[in-house]
Amino acid sequence: xxxxxxxKRRGILSTFLGFGILLPQTSASIAFETSxxxxxxxxxxxxxxxxxxxxxxxxxxxxxxxxITIYFMFKYRRKHPDQVGxxxxxxxxxxxxxxxxxxxxxxxxDFYLAAKGWQLWNKFREVPxxxxxxxxxxxxxxWDYTYPNGVRTQNKLRVPAGKPIxxxxxxxxxxxxxxxxxxxxKEDSMPGRVTYLWFYPKxxxxxxxxxxxxxxxxxxxxxxxxxxRVEVMPAVEFMRWYKQEESKLSQNNNNAEDxxxxxxxxxxxxxxx
Amino acid sequence: MGKVLKEWIFTTDHKRxxxxxxxxxxxxxxxxxxxxxxxxxxxxxxxxxxTNDPNTYNVWLYFHGAAMILGFQIPALTGFMxxxxxxxMIGAKDVAFPRLNAFSVWLFFMGIVLALLTFVVPDxxxxxxxxxxxxxxxxxxxxxxxxFTVLLIGFASIIAGVxxxxxxxxxxxxxxxxxxxxxxVWATGAGFIIQLIFVPVLGTAVLLIAFDKYLGTNxxxxxxxxDVLTYQNLFxxxxxxxxYVIFLPFMAIIxxxxxxxxKNMVFNYKVVVYGGIFGIVLVSGEVWVHxxxxxxxxxxxxxxxxxxxxxxxxxxxxMVIGLVGTMYKGAIDLSKTPMQYAxxxxxxxxxxxxxxxxxxxxxxxxxxxxxxxxxxxxHYVMAVAGTFAIFAGVYYIFPKMSGRMYNETIGKIGFWxxxxxxxxxxxxxxxxxxEGMPRRYxxxxxxxxxxxxxxxxxxxxxxxxxxxxxxxxxxxxxAIWGEKAPDNPWGSNSLEWTTTTPPPHGNWPEIPTVDADWxxxxxxKS
Numbered sequence: 001x002x003x004x005x006x007x008k009r010r011g012i013l014s015t016f017l018g019f020g021i022l023l024p025q026t027s028a029s030i031a032f033e034t035s036x037x038x039x040x041x042x043x044x045x046x047x048x049x050x051x052x053x054x055x056x057x058x059x060x061x062x063x064x065x066x067x068i069t070i071y072f073m074f075k076y077r078r079k080h081p082d083q084v085g086x087x088x089x090x091x092x093x094x095x096x097x098x099x100x101x102x103x104x105x106x107x108x109x110d111f112y113l114a115a116k117g118w119q120l121w122n123k124f125r126e127v128p129x130x131x132x133x134x135x136x137x138x139x140x141x142x143w144d145y146t147y148p149n150g151v152r153t154q155n156k157l158r159v160p161a162g163k164p165i166x167x168x169x170x171x172x173x174x175x176x177x178x179x180x181x182x183x184x185x186k187e188d189s190m191p192g193r194v195t196y197l198w199f200y201p202k203x204x205x206x207x208x209x210x211x212x213x214x215x216x217x218x219x220x221x222x223x224x225x226x227x228x229r230v231e232v233m234p235a236v237e238f239m240r241w242y243k244q245e246e247s248k249l250s251q252n253n254n255n256a257e258d259x260x261x262x263x264x265x266x267x268x269x270x271x272x273x
Numbered sequence: 274m275g276k277v278l279k280e281w282i283f284t285t286d287h288k289r290x291x292x293x294x295x296x297x298x299x300x301x302x303x304x305x306x307x308x309x310x311x312x313x314x315x316x317x318x319x320x321x322x323x324t325n326d327p328n329t330y331n332v333w334l335y336f337h338g339a340a341m342i343l344g345f346q347i348p349a350l351t352g353f354m355x356x357x358x359x360x361x362m363i364g365a366k367d368v369a370f371p372r373l374n375a376f377s378v379w380l381f382f383m384g385i386v387l388a389l390l391t392f393v394v395p396d397x398x399x400x401x402x403x404x405x406x407x408x409x410x411x412x413x414x415x416x417x418x419x420x421f422t423v424l425l426i427g428f429a430s431i432i433a434g435v436x437x438x439x440x441x442x443x444x445x446x447x448x449x450x451x452x453x454x455x456x457x458v459w460a461t462g463a464g465f466i467i468q469l470i471f472v473p474v475l476g477t478a479v480l481l482i483a484f485d486k487y488l489g490t491n492x493x494x495x496x497x498x499x500d501v502l503t504y505q506n507l508f509x510x511x512x513x514x515x516x517y518v519i520f521l522p523f524m525a526i527i528x529x530x531x532x533x534x535x536k537n538m539v540f541n542y543k544v545v546v547y548g549g550i551f552g553i554v555l556v557s558g559e560v561w562v563h564x565x566x567x568x569x570x571x572x573x574x575x576x577x578x579x580x581x582x583x584x585x586x587x588x589x590x591x592m593v594i595g596l597v598g599t600m601y602k603g604a605i606d607l608s609k610t611p612m613q614y615a616x617x618x619x620x621x622x623x624x625x626x627x628x629x630x631x632x633x634x635x636x637x638x639x640x641x642x643x644x645x646x647x648x649x650x651x652h653y654v655m656a657v658a659g660t661f662a663i664f665a666g667v668y669y670i671f672p673k674m675s676g677r678m679y680n681e682t683i684g685k686i687g688f689w690x691x692x693x694x695x696x697x698x699x700x701x702x703x704x705x706x707x708e709g710m711p712r713r714y715x716x717x718x719x720x721x722x723x724x725x726x727x728x729x730x731x732x733x734x735x736x737x738x739x740x741x742x743x744x745x746x747x748x749x750x751x752a753i754w755g756e757k758a759p760d761n762p763w764g765s766n767s768l769e770w771t772t773t774t775p776p777p778h779g780n781w782p783e784i785p786t787v788d789a790d791w792x793x794x795x796x797x798k799s
Contacts, residue, residue: 047640054637058627065597065623072600073607073616076535083604084796085537098598099544099591106590110583117634118576124636125572174408175501177567177643181709184640188568190502191407192495195569197639212719216643216711218401220408221327224714 040130040164042200043123047184050120054113061109124185127198131164138169138176138189141226143213151245155228157213159201160238166198177217180230182208188217205232285371286778291356292674293378294348295667297385299745301344302660304389306741308337313734316727319718327715331399332414334713336391338402339419341656343426344388347515348381349663350522351430351468355437355461357670358529361769361776362455362793364446364785369439377432384425390418401713403512406493406504410485420483427472434465434472446768448787455767455793456532456539456546460525463550464518467557475511478504502568509561517557519655521550523662524592524622527615530669531596533765534612535605536796540598544591552588556581566638575635582633589626593619609763610684614665617692618658624696625654628703646706649699657695657737664688664744671748672762676775677755679747687743694736701730767793 076085090098134157135146145153145167159165169178169189179186183199205211213228233241281289311333315322324330360368368374391397399414409416441454441462482504484490491497493504532539539545562570562578596619606612628650631637641647671679705726710717717723761770768787772780 043636047637050634051631051637054631054634058630062623062627065593066620069597069600069616069619072597072603073605076600076603076605078536078604078606083536085535085603086797087538087540087599087602089538090541095541095544098541098594099548102590102594103548103587106587107584110580110586113630113634114580114583117579117636120636121572121576124639174411175405179643179709179711181640186567186639186642190495190568192499192501193569210722212709214709214711214720218331218405218408218713220412221331221399223331224327224711224716225718227719 040128040200041123041126042202043120044182044184044200046120046123050116053116057109057113124197127166127196128164131166131198132159133166133168134159136167136169136178136189137172138178138215139172140174140220141215141222143178143226143228147242149242149246150249151242155213157228157230158238158241159230159232160235161201161203161206161232162235164198164200166196169195169197174219175217176215176219176226179214179216180211181214182211182230186216201230201232203234205230206234208232283375285367285375287356287360287368287371287374288674288776288780290371290374290378291353294352294356294381297378297382298345298349298353301340301385301388302349303745305337305340305345306738308333308340310734310738312337313731315715316717317731318727319721319724320716328399330715331401331713332391332397335397335399335401335419336388339422340388342402342515342519343423344385346519346523346655346659346663347430348426350519350526350659351433351461351464352378352381354457354522354526354663354666355433355465357674358455358457358769359437359440359461360444361772361780362458362767363441363444363449364768364781364787365440365444366779366781366784368436369444370436373432373436377429377436380425380429380432384422384429387418387422387425394418403508404479404482404504405501405508406482406485407495407501409482410493416486417483420479423479424476427476430468431472434469437465438462438469446785446787448789448791452543452546453787453792455525456528456542456550457522457525459546460521460528460550463554464521467514467518467521467554471511471514471558474507475515478507478511481507502565502570505565505568506561509564510558513561513564514557516655517553519659521553523618523659523666524596525550526662526666526669527618528596528599529767530611530615530665531599532794533669533763533767534607534609534615535600535603536764536766537599537601537603538792538794538796540595540601541591542595542794545595549588549592549595552591553585556585556588560585563633563635563638566635567642579633579635583630585633586630593622593626608681610679610681610688611665611669613685613688614661614668617688618661618665621653621658621661621692621695624700625650625652625658629654641706643712644706645702645710645712648712649701649703649706652699652702653695657691657699660741661691664741667748668744669763670769671751672758673769673774673776675748675752675755676758677751677753678758678762679751679755683743683747683750687740687747689740690743691737691740694733694738694740696733698730698733698737701726701733705730766796 133148137144143155145157167178169187170193171189171191173191175188175190177186177188180199185197185199187195187197189195211230211232213230215223215226219226284290311323315324315330394415396413396415398416398419399412400409400416400419404416404419441458481492485493491499493499493501495501528539560578560582562574563582566575607616631641632647632650668679668684705723710720710723758774760774768785771785
């Protein structure tokens with residue numbers, strides 16, 4: 001895990017050098033740390049922000065190149081059939097300059113974007129401690145979730161609003177990719193490996209029918225129908241459902257113990273997506 | 274007739290071998306293009322549109338990807354163009370090993386035949402052009418066809434690599450130093466260096482799939498200690514450099530065209546060659562993990578290869594500056610079809626290249642990876658930009674190759690239709706991807722918001738199709754009924770135009786020599 005950009009270290013660094021230009025940053029990080037127990041570092045808005053930065057960046061570059069090309073196209077049109085090009089011969093210094101200066105500009109831009117990207121990456125990979133961990137096993141062609149209390153659902157991920165959700169993912173057959181477009185995140189689920197992702201469902205996501213889970217790694221003939229839904233519920237309602245399913249589960253288990261022929265069917269099939 | 278056929282089958286003339294490559298790759302292009310239109314037709318509306326069987330659709334997808342890359346782009350550039358241009362550009366009578374050259378084109382044709390068996394066998398391969406296990410191992414589709422198509426075409430390419438690197442090293446005309454080579458010769462040579470290093474890795478990867486599927490080995494079976502990511506690492510360790518095997522020659526052919534139609538020296542020639550072309554060779558092998566940004570690879574390598582991937586912008590940027598700079602103070606003639614394709618290429622390549630930058634950043638890739646965004650991006654930067662370069666190159670060399678002229682008006686109409694169609698189709702596709710449309714979908718019933726965009730994309734693809742058909746028809750018509758072409762219709766300074774049209778076997782009666790102030794792009798003295 002990369003810690004280089006995480007807020008705690010910056011806080012320590014700022015306390016060491018806590019004056020001058022770093023002062024505003026110090027107070028900002030202290031303010032952040034005191035409220036960290038309630039603030040979740042949600043990466044999804046960070047995605048939109050970085051996306052915007054990158055789009056501005058590449059648009060500027062693209063427009064500069066395109067404008068120069070169009071300008072040359074019309075400025076240097078051939079006037080008569082025998083005309084030849086008149087590019088001045090470059091000196092060695094000019095040639096090197098035309099290599100090094102653009103190279104440094106491109107590299108500066110690359111490192112700037114890389115630093116921004118790394119910062120956001122840490123947000124995506126550092127899962128808040130105050131989270132709920134759900135296990136996911138994917139298979140052709142369904143998403144099977146198991147909650148910490150053993151409750152299992154298929155193709156429907158019920159989550160409480162305001163609680164970071166972490167998925168620990170694996171697959172029982174081939175490679176699938178669990179994609180949550182709304183939360184700007186996906187990660188492959190693979191046989192023999194465990195991967196993870198996390199996302200932060202919020203109050204405003206409650207009742208969103210388009211909060212889908214799609215499969216983005218080609219997995220066979222029904223790939224495009226392998227779809228689930230994230231159902232964000234108010235925390236209280238979620239707890240009610242969660243406890244209810246838990247008690248059903250324990251009842252089933254008791255029954256199973258009483259009657260060895262009974263099979264525990266605790267998968268809730270909800271596939272009306 | 275029989276005699277002519279025999280002459281062509283047993284030919285060792287590099288120009289005829291090149292034309293055979295062109296015929297094979299255009300055949301692959303036409304079939305794969307038909308697949309593309311079928312795919313678009315299927316996706317126009319929600320639900321089954323022209324086929325009820327998702328598997329049929331998946332076979333189209335497989336064939337479209339595999340045939341376009343392995344059957345069209347790589348052979349058209351490193352087969353046809355390398356064969357036709359390189360010996361003529363360096364002033365050689367033929368390649369170093371003409372019989373090996375003929376062997377390589379027939380291996381390629383065998384590969385095409387294997388690929389065509391897709392439409393005959395009862396269990397066609399449905400593994401996409403990437404063939405990821407475990408799916409490619411557990412599928413009932415015929416993965417062996419995929420494996421052996423890749424092996425045959427890969428082997429053809431290794432042979433060509435040895436042949437052309439020898440030719441370039443030892444058969445240059447007297448007086449032609451390394452710094453007087455055409456950009457195309459440099460770039461294609463660099464592409465062959467990449468092929469020689471990396472193709473064996475791809476060969477290994479696809480062979481291991483066949484072993485797993487048919488011989489019961491467990492390289493990718495996790496239940497017995499295999500690993501699913503091994504294949505992806507091996508595959509992309511080749512297949513990302515393969516992008517540059519396509520990119521370098523197609524960029525270089527645009528350099529040739531821009532320099533010729535601007536009658537100008539290539540801007541900063543040495544930096545383009547040693548910084549741009551060889552810079553790309555240098556970084557090509559250290560960036561493959563950007564195809565695996567969402568596979569749970571360790572964080573250190575995802576971050577590390579984000580940096581190396583972004584740094585590709587340096588050599589590519591130097592090449593683009595060289596390309597645009599070549600127009601500076603030139604005498605630009607925009608009225609010819611190859612030059613229009615070349616200009617169109619620059620814009621497509623700018624859009625495609627720059628939209629690669631968000632893909633290089635893993636935290637952005639978490640959202641856009643494996644969506645229509647990435648598909649749109651590589652269709653801009655590689656598929657259509659590459660095809661534009663190939664079409665520009667064929668139009669450019671057409672008078673020399675066939676001895677006749679094509680029709681300028683039809684050529685330009687074809688260009689504009691496909692240029693507009695490309696932007697309509699693939700810009701829309703990138704927007705869909707950003708909004709969350711996953712790739713390789715047969716149906717998008719649960720994403721109905723994309724139906725109108727899908728329709729727009731289909732319209733765009735039809736425009737592209739018409740544009741390309743016009744170009745193909747124009748060549749066939751021109752080759753048979755066109756006006757006789759002069760020896761040097763574009764007034765180029767490069768050696769390939771000094772021979773008669775069409776060039777005889779052996780190219781020149783005497784090997785040409787070049788003097789001290791000759792340079793393929795030096796127009797000032799003449």
